[in-house]
Structure formats: structure tokens, C-alpha cells
Amino acid sequence: MxxxxxxxxxxxxxxxxxxxxxxFQTGKNNLIIGGSGSxxxxxxxxxxxxxxxxxGKVFFDGENFTEMDFEQRVPIRTQIGxxxxxxxxxDSMTVEENxxxxxxxxxxxxxxxxxxxxxxxxxxxNLKGRNKLYPAELSGGMKKRVGIxxxxxxxxxxxxxxxxxxxxxxxxxxxxxxxxxxxTIEYKMTTxxxxxxxxxxxxxxDHIIFLHQGQKWWEGSNKEIAHTDNQELNxxxxxxxxxxxxxxxx
Amino acid sequence: xxxxxxxxxxxxxxxxxxxxKFKVYWAEIMREMVSVGIGSLGIIxxxxxxxxxxxxxxxxxxxxxxxxxxxxxxKISRDSNILEFSPTISSLVLAGRVGSNFASQIGTxxxxxxxxxxxxxxxxxxxxxxxxxxxxxxxxxxxxxxxSICLGITGGYIxxxxxxxxxxSDYVAGVVDGFDGxxxxxxxxxxxxxxxxxxxxxxxxxxxxxxxxxxxxxxxTRGVVYSCVMILFADLVITRLML
Numbered sequence: 039m040x041x042x043x044x045x046x047x048x049x050x051x052x053x054x055x056x057x058x059x060x061x062f063q064t065g066k067n068n069l070i071i072g073g074s075g076s077x078x079x080x081x082x083x084x085x086x087x088x089x090x091x092x093x094g095k096v097f098f099d100g101e102n103f104t105e106m107d108f109e110q111r112v113p114i115r116t117q118i119g120x121x122x123x124x125x126x127x128x129d130s131m132t133v134e135e136n137x138x139x140x141x142x143x144x145x146x147x148x149x150x151x152x153x154x155x156x157x158x159x160x161x162x163x164n165l166k167g168r169n170k171l172y173p174a175e176l177s178g179g180m181k182k183r184v185g186i187x188x189x190x191x192x193x194x195x196x197x198x199x200x201x202x203x204x205x206x207x208x209x210x211x212x213x214x215x216x217x218x219x220x221x222t223i224e225y226k227m228t229t230x231x232x233x234x235x236x237x238x239x240x241x242x243x244d245h246i247i248f249l250h251q252g253q254k255w256w257e258g259s260n261k262e263i264a265h266t267d268n269q270e271l272n273x274x275x276x277x278x279x280x281x282x283x284x285x286x287x288x
Numbered sequence: 289x290x291x292x293x294x295x296x297x298x299x300x301x302x303x304x305x306x307x308x309k310f311k312v313y314w315a316e317i318m319r320e321m322v323s324v325g326i327g328s329l330g331i332i333x334x335x336x337x338x339x340x341x342x343x344x345x346x347x348x349x350x351x352x353x354x355x356x357x358x359x360x361x362x363k364i365s366r367d368s369n370i371l372e373f374s375p376t377i378s379s380l381v382l383a384g385r386v387g388s389n390f391a392s393q394i395g396t397x398x399x400x401x402x403x404x405x406x407x408x409x410x411x412x413x414x415x416x417x418x419x420x421x422x423x424x425x426x427x428x429x430x431x432x433x434x435x436s437i438c439l440g441i442t443g444g445y446i447x448x449x450x451x452x453x454x455x456x457s458d459y460v461a462g463v464v465d466g467f468d469g470x471x472x473x474x475x476x477x478x479x480x481x482x483x484x485x486x487x488x489x490x491x492x493x494x495x496x497x498x499x500x501x502x503x504x505x506x507x508x509t510r511g512v513v514y515s516c517v518m519i520l521f522a523d524l525v526i527t528r529l530m531l
Contacts, residue, residue, distance in 0.1 A: 088404050108412070112308075115410030126401040140409045143308045198408075 039064050040196065040228050045084055045094035047077075054080045056252040057094070064195075064228045067219055067242045071234055072249035073274055078232045079123075079200060081249065085230065086118060086198055087111060098196065116144050119189030119227075123201040125181040127173040127188070133160070134169035137188045144192065159187035163217060179210035183217070190221060197227045203235040211235060215242050236281060239263065248274070296492050302414040303422065303491075313420060320424035324386050328432055331385060332378055336436040339373050340365065340443025348453035358454045362444065362462020369440035370471045371531075376523050378436045379482035382429060383515040387490035390421050391511035394494030395504035403495070418491040422484060429483030430476050437475065474530045481526060482519050489515045 040062040047055040054077045062068040070078045083089040085096050087103060096103045098114050106114075127136050137156040141147055147155070160166055163183040173181060182202060189197060199218060203211035219242040222229040231238065239246060243260035248271050256271045263275060264285055276282045307313040347368075348361040394417055397403050406413040441463060448459040490511035497507040 086408055088407065112410040115408060118408055120405065120408045122401045122405060124400060126405040128402055128405075129396075129400075142312050143409070143411060 039099055040085065040230065041097040042081075042085060043095045043097070045081065045096070046092045047080055047084055047089060048092045054252050055084065055091070058249070058252075058254050059094075060247050060254065060257070062228050062230050063245060065222065065226050066229070066244040067222055068228070068230045068245045068247070069239060069243045070230065070232045070247050070249060071239055071243075071274070072255075073234065076249040077252045078234075078249055082198055082200055082230065082232045086120060087115075116140070116192055117195040118198065119192065119194035119196070120198040121182065121185040121189050121200065121202060123204055125173070125185040127181060127184055129173055131172075132169065133165070133171050133173070133176070133184050133187075136173070136184060137191050140188070140192050155191060156187075159191050160184075162190070162221075163187045178205045179207075179214070182206065182210075182214055186214075186217060186221070190225065193225060195225075195227060197222065197225075197229040199229065199231040199233075201232060201234075203233060203238060208237065211237060212241065218242065236275060239275065250274075295496065296488070299414055299418070299492055299495060300488060302412065303418040305412050305415050307415055307419075308411060313416065316416065316420040317423050320420045321428055323389075324382075324424045325428035325431060328382055328385055328428075329435070331381060332432050332436050333439055335377060335381055336369075336374060336439035337443035337446070339377060340369055340440030341447035343368055343373065343440075344444035344447045344459065345451060345453055352453070358458040359462035359465060361454050362459040363465055364462075365444045365459075366441055366463045366467075367471055369444070370437050370475050371527075372523075374436035374440055375433050375475045375478035375482065376519065378433055379429060379479065379486065379519050380516055382432070382482075383486045383490075383512050383519060386425070387486045387512050387515045388508040390487060390490040391494035391497075391508040392504055394418070394491055395497035395507040398495065398497045399500055399504060414495065418488070418495065421491050422487040425483035425487030426480050427483070429486070430479040433475055433479035437472075470530070474526065477530065478523060478526050481522050485518045485522060486515045489518060 042058060042060045045055050045058045046053065058081060070081060072078050080089060084091045091104060094104070101114065103111065103114060128139065131139065134153070134156045137159050138152045141152045141155060145152070156169065157166070160168060163186050165180060165183050165187065168180070173184070176184065197218070202214050202218060206214065215238050218229060218231065221227065231242070233239065240260050243263070246258055246260060246263060247254055248256040250270045256266060256268045258266065263271070266272065276285050344361060344365040347364045348358065351358070351361050397417070403413045403417070406416060445456060445459055448454050448456045493507045493511035493514070497503050
């Protein structure tokens, strides 16, 4: 479980997050949604420690992550898997080397054990046999899947995903969402997904936080979202005529 | 300026923290050493031979007097190569070739979130990315300078064989006459310092890149320019202190 308490983040004069508190439960797909510039990615980066919050605290299973220094954070970080918006695969390494990289640094496994683990992760994301390809040789969807394979290589307790559907066609987007949802259950992870994709929201949103102007504006599940009377959330989720029509049928 | 210098020192401190796993870092050090050393050998060989040859011809031309023995040209050419041309000119060329590569490589990793990915995994990103480059710089630049000195002197010999300003035997007599080991020590100290400056300054510029492709290019340019200025400044300081 991850707890965020009263997170404030400012960049110069600009207050991006204005005191957000939330709890992300284990085994659930926790979605952070909101319009562009609402502070979704900043919040994610504050949680994982890529940004230091100006104020507030982040707890990973009760441990105060915010007050730890780099060395103290390492044991928690080895339990974190993260899929970045553009996958962030290491260009100079093959797919297999990318997946084996955290294993090389933080485990004492033999080469064959690490290779077996890489093969297992690749098989899990339906990319069996693509071990020797370089990131430049992969499509956008394949990069995302390799990113997921690298994220789960250390069997993480926490999975963070930043915009998993950006730049993907609808079919591949759904496949990625389903994969994230399956892995969350399989590894009993606390998964936090930042997205503005409505298919993801309706498909895998067990727990949803809607950010608006740097504040938590609404919290609930995908079942509740269709019936909310929150004006800003309605404007965001049902912005298109298609979504409005879908809502009216509900 | 003081803020940048402070950030540079802090980054260097982080770069030399204890590695997570020495074996992984060792592989990275070897990769960088091959890239810096073997990868730069061609350009260093070309500039050294041509500078050695041109220097010898010019010195012989300026000393064209019946009162001055021609072997002096060999001696002056040798010392110029050892003390100045090989360490300084080679390092300026390496700042362009190796330094821009370091800055753009690390800068690209920054803007494509690869450095964030390292940090999320719990890897000390400055240590993993920068320390192998600095180690490669301080080990391979001195080796390249030694190669450059040998090829520079060989270049002078080739110029003597091809031209008529000075005979090869006079040149060789000058090269071996009054050799002082101190000149080699000065050249190696310079090479060590220049190698450190190139790797650290360019890595620093790359590491603090923000934005996109345009900023990566700007970081690489800044890295090369600052390295060149610092190389020339350090050249003066070392020459003043050691000679």
C-alpha cells in the first residue's frame, strides 16, 4: 500500500500540486487521471522520488520514503517497477540486456538464471524470441511491452506506469491495459497508472483519482465515474460526443 | 557560475560513490576505454603525423643559417611535440570527438528518461554513467598522447625523407640529443588532467540537460567549448608549475 499525505510541489512560483492526499491499495489498479497540466505526472514523480515534494510525505507500506536518503531508498526502489511514457529503454542494450540490467546490479543470480528470468518476462508480455533486438528495431507497442518486462523482472511490489497508451493504436492500448491489470493480480502489486485514456479508465480503473488544477477533485471507481455529478470530471471524461452518448445509454 | 561549479563538484562526488556491483561497472569502464582509446586512434594518428611533419619543416626553414647545426631542428621539433602539440592539440581534438559524444550520449539519456529509469531502479546514475567515462579519460588520453608523441616524431622523420630542408640523419641526431625525461612527465601530467577535464565537464553538461534534441546539441557544444577553454588554462598552469 502506498500513502500520499498532503503533497505540495512547486516549481519556482508555480504551485503544481496543492496538497494532495491519497491511498493506493495493494492488488488494485490505481489510476491518476486529469487534463494536461493538471499535475498527474508530477504527482507520480513525487511518489517515486524523481521529484522531491516541497511539502508532504509518501509512505511505502508504512515506511516514510520522503525522509530517506538515496542509500536508504535503494531497498524500496528495487521493489519498484516503472514503465515510462516513451518506455525509456536503454538504447545501447538489447531487449534481453535491458531486462537483465536490474538483475545484474541487484541480484547474485547466475547468467543462465538471469537469462531464464528474461525469457520468462518476455514470454509473459508476448515477445518470446525478441531477445537480441535493439530498442530502435521495435515498434511503439513492443517497446512498451519490453518496458513492462523490464519493470517486472525483479518481481516488484509496486508498479508505476506513466501514460501507457500514448502513441499506441486502440487495440494495442487495450492489450497493454489488460497486461497491466493481469500482472497487478499475478504479482499482488500496488499499481499506479497515470493516464488520460478513457478506455483505460473504464477498463481497468479499480480506484481513480481525478486531478484538476493541482488538486484532488474526485475519487472513486470506474463504476462510479459514469454516475458522478462532478462537473469538471464529467467535462473531462465525457468530453467527446461518443462518450456522452455512451453515458446516456448507461 | 559558483552555482554551476558547486553542482559540478557535487556531481563528481556522486560519481565516485561505491558502485552497486563492481563487475557491471568494470564492463562499462572497459567499453568506454575501447570507445575513447581505440575509437580515437585514427584521428590522433593523422593529426600527429601531419603536425610532426609540418613542425619539422617550419623549424628547419626558420633555422636555415650556416651558424646553426640542422640537428637543432630535430631537437626543437621533438620538444614541441612532447610538451605542446601532442598533449594539447590531441586533447583539443579529443574534446571535440570524445567530449561531444559523452555530452550528447548522457544528454539524450536524460531527455528520453533513461536516467530517470536508472534512478527508479536504485542505480546511482552519476556513478554508473560518469565514473567509467572519467576513468576512461584519465587512462586513455595519456596513452593516446604517448602514441601521438611517437607518431609526431615519426612524422618529422618522414618530412625529412621527403624534403630537402634537413637530412634524416641530422633529424635523428637532434631527436636523441639532450633528451630530458621531465618533458615526458609534463606531457603525461597534462594528458591526465586534460582527460579528466574532457570527461567530467562534458558529462556534467550532458547530465544537466533538460528539454529535447535542441538542448542536447547545445549541451554538447557547451561541453566542448568549456573543455577546450579549461584545457588551455590548465596547459598554462601545468607548464608554469612544472617547467
